[in-house]
Protein backbone atom coordinates (compact mmCIF):
# COMPACT_ATOMS: atom_id res chain seq x y z
CA UNK A 1 0.00 0.00 0.00
CA UNK A 2 2.88 2.29 0.83
CA UNK A 3 4.43 1.63 -2.57
CA UNK A 4 1.19 2.37 -4.31
CA UNK A 5 0.77 5.59 -2.42
CA UNK A 6 4.17 6.77 -3.54
CA UNK A 7 3.47 5.89 -7.14
CA UNK A 8 0.27 7.79 -6.99
CA UNK A 9 2.07 10.72 -5.58
CA UNK A 10 4.69 10.57 -8.30
CA UNK A 11 2.01 10.32 -10.94
CA UNK A 12 0.34 13.26 -9.42
CA UNK A 13 3.39 15.50 -9.38
CA UNK A 14 4.50 14.39 -12.80
CA UNK A 15 1.18 14.77 -14.47
CA UNK A 16 0.27 18.06 -12.98
CA UNK A 17 2.55 20.99 -12.83
CA UNK A 18 2.84 22.89 -9.65
CA UNK A 19 0.48 25.58 -10.78
CA UNK A 20 -2.37 23.17 -11.39
CA UNK A 21 -1.70 21.43 -8.11
CA UNK A 22 -1.81 24.68 -6.19
CA UNK A 23 -4.96 25.57 -8.02
CA UNK A 24 -6.83 22.40 -7.15
CA UNK A 25 -5.75 22.69 -3.52
CA UNK A 26 -6.95 26.27 -3.45
CA UNK A 27 -10.19 25.20 -5.09
CA UNK A 28 -10.84 22.75 -2.27
CA UNK A 29 -10.13 25.40 0.32
CA UNK A 30 -12.25 27.95 -1.49
CA UNK A 31 -15.25 25.61 -1.28
CA UNK A 32 -15.06 25.91 2.50
CA UNK A 33 -14.07 29.57 2.70
CA UNK A 34 -17.58 30.98 2.77
CA UNK A 35 -18.94 28.69 5.50
CA UNK A 36 -15.70 29.06 7.50
CA UNK A 37 -16.10 32.84 7.55
CA UNK A 38 -12.76 33.36 5.81
CA UNK A 39 -14.10 35.90 3.35
CA UNK A 40 -14.33 39.59 4.10
CA UNK A 41 -15.44 42.59 2.09
CA UNK A 42 -13.07 45.56 2.08
CA UNK A 43 -14.13 49.02 0.95
CA UNK A 44 -12.08 51.45 -1.10
CA UNK A 45 -13.38 55.01 -1.00
CA UNK A 46 -14.09 57.01 -4.14
CA UNK A 47 -13.75 60.77 -3.99
CA UNK A 48 -15.92 63.35 -5.71
CA UNK A 49 -13.28 65.67 -7.18
CA UNK A 50 -15.46 68.80 -7.06
CA UNK A 51 -16.71 68.56 -3.52
CA UNK A 52 -13.72 66.66 -2.07
CA UNK A 53 -16.13 64.23 -0.40
CA UNK A 54 -16.19 60.46 -0.29
CA UNK A 55 -19.42 59.63 -2.09
CA UNK A 56 -18.92 55.97 -2.92
CA UNK A 57 -16.95 52.85 -2.14
CA UNK A 58 -15.91 49.84 -4.18
CA UNK A 59 -16.43 46.51 -2.45
CA UNK A 60 -13.34 44.32 -2.86
CA UNK A 61 -13.24 40.75 -1.69
CA UNK A 62 -10.54 39.47 0.68
CA UNK A 63 -9.78 35.86 1.57
CA UNK A 64 -7.98 35.11 4.83
CA UNK A 65 -6.74 31.57 4.19
CA UNK A 66 -6.19 29.62 7.46
CA UNK A 67 -2.61 28.58 6.52
CA UNK A 68 -1.54 30.74 3.61
CA UNK A 69 -2.80 33.97 5.11
CA UNK A 70 -4.07 36.51 2.66
CA UNK A 71 -4.73 35.21 -0.87
CA UNK A 72 -5.15 37.82 -3.62
CA UNK A 73 -8.44 38.04 -5.51
CA UNK A 74 -6.34 38.00 -8.69
CA UNK A 75 -5.50 34.43 -7.72
CA UNK A 76 -8.80 33.10 -6.37
CA UNK A 77 -11.43 34.94 -8.41
CA UNK A 78 -10.42 33.07 -11.61
CA UNK A 79 -10.69 29.78 -9.69
CA UNK A 80 -14.06 30.80 -8.35
CA UNK A 81 -15.16 31.59 -11.90
CA UNK A 82 -13.92 28.30 -13.36
CA UNK A 83 -15.61 26.23 -10.66
CA UNK A 84 -18.85 28.18 -10.46
CA UNK A 85 -18.08 29.07 -6.85
CA UNK A 86 -18.33 32.69 -7.96
CA UNK A 87 -22.13 32.28 -7.85
CA UNK A 88 -22.53 31.86 -4.06
CA UNK A 89 -19.46 34.01 -3.37
CA UNK A 90 -20.60 36.82 -5.66
CA UNK A 91 -24.04 36.78 -4.12
CA UNK A 92 -22.54 36.93 -0.65
CA UNK A 93 -20.38 39.95 -1.57
CA UNK A 94 -23.37 41.72 -3.05
CA UNK A 95 -25.47 41.10 0.03
CA UNK A 96 -22.70 42.10 2.43
CA UNK A 97 -21.91 45.29 0.52
CA UNK A 98 -25.56 46.30 0.20
CA UNK A 99 -26.26 45.62 3.88
CA UNK A 100 -23.24 47.66 4.96
CA UNK A 101 -24.15 50.51 2.66
CA UNK A 102 -27.73 50.51 3.91
CA UNK A 103 -26.35 50.71 7.44
CA UNK A 104 -24.02 53.61 6.59
CA UNK A 105 -26.85 55.43 4.82
CA UNK A 106 -29.08 54.95 7.85
CA UNK A 107 -26.34 56.56 9.93
CA UNK A 108 -26.50 59.61 7.67
CA UNK A 109 -23.66 58.96 5.21
CA UNK A 110 -24.64 59.66 1.64
CA UNK A 111 -22.78 56.74 0.06
CA UNK A 112 -23.25 54.47 -2.90
CA UNK A 113 -21.50 51.14 -3.39
CA UNK A 114 -19.86 49.49 -6.39
CA UNK A 115 -19.76 45.70 -6.58
CA UNK A 116 -17.82 43.72 -9.18
CA UNK A 117 -19.98 41.42 -11.25
CA UNK A 118 -18.25 38.52 -12.98
CA UNK A 119 -19.31 37.56 -16.50
CA UNK A 120 -19.93 34.07 -15.10
CA UNK A 121 -22.55 35.58 -12.79
CA UNK A 122 -24.10 37.35 -15.76
CA UNK A 123 -24.50 34.04 -17.56
CA UNK A 124 -26.91 32.93 -14.83
CA UNK A 125 -30.44 33.24 -16.20
CA UNK A 126 -31.77 34.25 -12.83
CA UNK A 127 -29.13 36.89 -12.05
CA UNK A 128 -31.42 39.87 -12.61
CA UNK A 129 -34.05 38.46 -10.24
CA UNK A 130 -31.39 37.57 -7.69
CA UNK A 131 -29.99 41.10 -7.62
CA UNK A 132 -33.44 42.66 -7.42
CA UNK A 133 -34.37 40.29 -4.57
CA UNK A 134 -31.28 41.21 -2.59
CA UNK A 135 -31.98 44.94 -2.96
CA UNK A 136 -35.63 44.49 -1.99
CA UNK A 137 -34.76 42.31 0.99
CA UNK A 138 -32.18 44.78 2.29
CA UNK A 139 -34.32 47.76 1.30
CA UNK A 140 -31.44 49.50 -0.44
CA UNK A 141 -32.72 51.73 -3.22
CA UNK A 142 -31.26 50.50 -6.53
CA UNK A 143 -29.70 53.86 -7.42
CA UNK A 144 -27.24 53.38 -4.56
CA UNK A 145 -25.82 50.24 -6.16
CA UNK A 146 -23.37 50.22 -9.07
CA UNK A 147 -22.40 46.97 -10.73
CA UNK A 148 -18.94 46.93 -12.30
CA UNK A 149 -18.50 44.84 -15.40
CA UNK A 150 -15.37 44.49 -17.50
CA UNK A 151 -15.01 45.14 -21.19
CA UNK A 152 -14.73 41.43 -21.92
CA UNK A 153 -18.03 40.87 -20.09
CA UNK A 154 -19.64 43.59 -22.13
CA UNK A 155 -18.47 41.96 -25.34
CA UNK A 156 -19.17 38.28 -24.64
CA UNK A 157 -22.60 36.98 -25.62
CA UNK A 158 -23.51 40.52 -26.43
CA UNK A 159 -27.24 40.37 -26.81
CA UNK A 160 -27.99 38.33 -23.71
CA UNK A 161 -25.62 40.37 -21.53
CA UNK A 162 -26.99 43.66 -22.82
CA UNK A 163 -30.52 42.54 -22.16
CA UNK A 164 -29.75 41.67 -18.54
CA UNK A 165 -27.79 44.86 -17.93
CA UNK A 166 -30.61 46.88 -19.48
CA UNK A 167 -33.13 45.23 -17.13
CA UNK A 168 -30.96 46.09 -14.15
CA UNK A 169 -30.59 49.66 -15.38
CA UNK A 170 -34.35 50.00 -15.80
CA UNK A 171 -34.73 48.80 -12.23
CA UNK A 172 -32.47 51.70 -11.22
CA UNK A 173 -29.07 50.07 -10.73
CA UNK A 174 -26.03 51.85 -12.23
CA UNK A 175 -23.66 49.97 -14.50
CA UNK A 176 -19.96 50.84 -14.65
CA UNK A 177 -17.53 49.67 -17.31
CA UNK A 178 -14.43 48.66 -15.35
CA UNK A 179 -10.79 48.73 -16.51
CA UNK A 180 -11.69 50.77 -19.57
CA UNK A 181 -8.92 50.85 -22.14
CA UNK A 182 -7.50 47.41 -21.40
CA UNK A 183 -9.87 45.50 -23.69
CA UNK A 184 -10.91 45.80 -27.28
CA UNK A 185 -13.84 48.12 -27.19
CA UNK A 186 -13.52 51.33 -29.11
CA UNK A 187 -14.79 54.65 -27.96
CA UNK A 188 -17.73 54.62 -30.37
CA UNK A 189 -18.73 51.30 -28.85
CA UNK A 190 -19.38 52.97 -25.50
CA UNK A 191 -22.61 54.51 -26.72
CA UNK A 192 -24.10 51.13 -27.61
CA UNK A 193 -23.59 49.67 -24.13
CA UNK A 194 -26.09 49.91 -21.29
CA UNK A 195 -23.68 51.71 -18.96
CA UNK A 196 -23.71 54.83 -16.78
CA UNK A 197 -20.10 55.07 -15.69
CA UNK A 198 -16.68 54.49 -17.25
CA UNK A 199 -13.73 53.60 -15.05
CA UNK A 200 -10.49 54.49 -16.76
CA UNK A 201 -7.94 51.80 -16.03
CA UNK A 202 -4.91 52.58 -13.89
CA UNK A 203 -2.54 51.71 -16.73
CA UNK A 204 -3.57 55.06 -18.30
CA UNK A 205 -3.20 56.87 -15.02
CA UNK A 206 0.29 55.53 -14.30
CA UNK A 207 2.01 57.95 -16.65
CA UNK A 208 -0.73 60.52 -17.01
CA UNK A 209 1.88 63.22 -16.64
CA UNK A 210 3.08 62.06 -20.08
CA UNK A 211 1.50 64.32 -22.69
CA UNK A 212 0.24 61.55 -25.01
CA UNK A 213 -1.35 59.57 -22.16
CA UNK A 214 -2.97 62.71 -20.90
CA UNK A 215 -4.46 63.40 -24.33
CA UNK A 216 -5.86 59.87 -24.52
CA UNK A 217 -7.51 60.14 -21.12
CA UNK A 218 -8.80 63.56 -22.07
CA UNK A 219 -10.50 62.26 -25.23
CA UNK A 220 -11.95 59.24 -23.47
CA UNK A 221 -13.37 61.43 -20.76
CA UNK A 222 -14.72 64.01 -23.22
CA UNK A 223 -16.49 61.38 -25.29
CA UNK A 224 -17.84 59.65 -22.19
CA UNK A 225 -19.20 62.98 -20.95
CA UNK A 226 -20.69 63.83 -24.33
CA UNK A 227 -22.81 60.69 -24.23
CA UNK A 228 -23.88 61.31 -20.67
CA UNK A 229 -21.58 58.97 -18.80
CA UNK A 230 -19.75 59.68 -15.57
CA UNK A 231 -16.02 59.06 -15.40
CA UNK A 232 -13.96 57.53 -12.60
CA UNK A 233 -10.15 57.50 -12.73
CA UNK A 234 -8.74 54.37 -11.08
CA UNK A 235 -5.37 53.81 -9.48
CA UNK A 236 -4.50 57.38 -8.56
CA UNK A 237 -1.43 57.08 -6.37
CA UNK A 238 0.21 60.48 -6.48
CA UNK A 239 -0.73 64.09 -6.10
CA UNK A 240 0.53 64.96 -9.62
CA UNK A 241 -1.82 62.39 -11.11
CA UNK A 242 -4.69 63.79 -9.09
CA UNK A 243 -3.93 67.31 -10.31
CA UNK A 244 -3.97 66.25 -13.96
CA UNK A 245 -7.23 64.31 -13.50
CA UNK A 246 -8.78 67.31 -11.82
CA UNK A 247 -7.75 69.56 -14.71
CA UNK A 248 -9.47 67.20 -17.16
CA UNK A 249 -12.84 67.55 -15.45
CA UNK A 250 -13.04 63.92 -14.38
CA UNK A 251 -15.57 63.74 -11.56
CA UNK A 252 -14.41 60.83 -9.42
CA UNK A 253 -11.15 59.26 -8.34
CA UNK A 254 -10.18 56.04 -6.60
CA UNK A 255 -6.70 54.96 -5.60
CA UNK A 256 -4.01 54.69 -2.96
CA UNK A 257 -3.61 58.50 -3.06
CA UNK A 258 -6.90 58.62 -1.18
CA UNK A 259 -6.80 55.20 0.48
CA UNK A 260 -6.19 51.51 0.05
CA UNK A 261 -9.23 49.23 0.37
CA UNK A 262 -10.13 49.03 4.08
CA UNK A 263 -12.06 46.74 6.41
CA UNK A 264 -15.42 48.33 7.26
CA UNK A 265 -14.33 49.41 10.75
CA UNK A 266 -11.34 51.30 9.34
CA UNK A 267 -13.44 52.80 6.60
CA UNK A 268 -15.67 54.18 9.33
CA UNK A 269 -12.78 55.44 11.44
CA UNK A 270 -10.94 57.13 8.61
CA UNK A 271 -13.73 58.44 6.42
CA UNK A 272 -17.13 58.33 8.06
CA UNK A 273 -16.77 59.49 11.63
CA UNK A 274 -16.61 63.22 11.02
CA UNK A 275 -16.83 63.63 7.26
CA UNK A 276 -19.89 63.47 5.06
CA UNK A 277 -22.54 63.64 7.73
Ligand code: C2E
Nearest residue numbers: 060061073074077093116117118235236237254255256261
Ligand atom coordinates in the same frame (compact mmCIF):
# COMPACT_ATOMS: atom_id res chain seq x y z
P1 C2E B 1 -10.61 45.81 -9.97
O1 C2E B 1 -12.08 45.60 -9.97
O2 C2E B 1 -10.03 46.55 -11.12
O3 C2E B 1 -10.28 46.52 -8.59
C1 C2E B 1 -9.28 47.47 -8.43
C2 C2E B 1 -8.00 46.84 -7.93
O4 C2E B 1 -6.95 47.80 -7.93
C3 C2E B 1 -8.10 46.34 -6.50
O5 C2E B 1 -7.25 45.21 -6.36
C4 C2E B 1 -7.53 47.53 -5.71
O6 C2E B 1 -7.02 47.16 -4.44
C5 C2E B 1 -6.43 47.95 -6.63
N1 C2E B 1 -6.09 49.37 -6.47
C6 C2E B 1 -6.87 50.37 -6.06
N2 C2E B 1 -6.21 51.55 -6.05
C7 C2E B 1 -4.95 51.28 -6.47
C8 C2E B 1 -3.76 52.08 -6.67
O7 C2E B 1 -3.75 53.30 -6.47
N3 C2E B 1 -2.66 51.44 -7.13
C9 C2E B 1 -2.64 50.11 -7.36
N4 C2E B 1 -1.51 49.56 -7.78
N5 C2E B 1 -3.74 49.31 -7.18
C10 C2E B 1 -4.87 49.90 -6.75
P2 C2E B 1 -7.73 43.90 -5.61
O8 C2E B 1 -8.60 44.26 -4.44
O9 C2E B 1 -6.52 43.08 -5.37
O10 C2E B 1 -8.66 43.17 -6.66
C11 C2E B 1 -8.15 42.71 -7.86
C12 C2E B 1 -9.26 42.33 -8.80
O11 C2E B 1 -9.97 41.19 -8.30
C13 C2E B 1 -10.31 43.40 -8.98
O12 C2E B 1 -9.85 44.38 -9.90
C14 C2E B 1 -11.46 42.57 -9.51
O13 C2E B 1 -11.30 42.31 -10.88
C15 C2E B 1 -11.29 41.28 -8.74
N6 C2E B 1 -12.22 41.29 -7.58
C16 C2E B 1 -12.03 41.75 -6.32
N7 C2E B 1 -13.14 41.56 -5.56
C17 C2E B 1 -14.05 40.99 -6.38
C18 C2E B 1 -15.41 40.53 -6.19
O14 C2E B 1 -16.04 40.67 -5.13
N8 C2E B 1 -16.02 39.96 -7.28
C19 C2E B 1 -15.39 39.81 -8.48
N9 C2E B 1 -16.06 39.22 -9.50
N10 C2E B 1 -14.14 40.24 -8.68
C20 C2E B 1 -13.47 40.82 -7.66
Ligand code: CA
Nearest residue numbers: 058116148178
Ligand atom coordinates in the same frame (compact mmCIF):
# COMPACT_ATOMS: atom_id res chain seq x y z
CA1 CA C 1 -13.76 46.96 -10.17
Ligand code: CA
Nearest residue numbers: 178179199234
Ligand atom coordinates in the same frame (compact mmCIF):
# COMPACT_ATOMS: atom_id res chain seq x y z
CA1 CA D 1 -10.71 48.32 -12.26
Ligand code: CA
Nearest residue numbers: 150178179201
Ligand atom coordinates in the same frame (compact mmCIF):
# COMPACT_ATOMS: atom_id res chain seq x y z
CA1 CA E 1 -9.10 44.77 -12.95
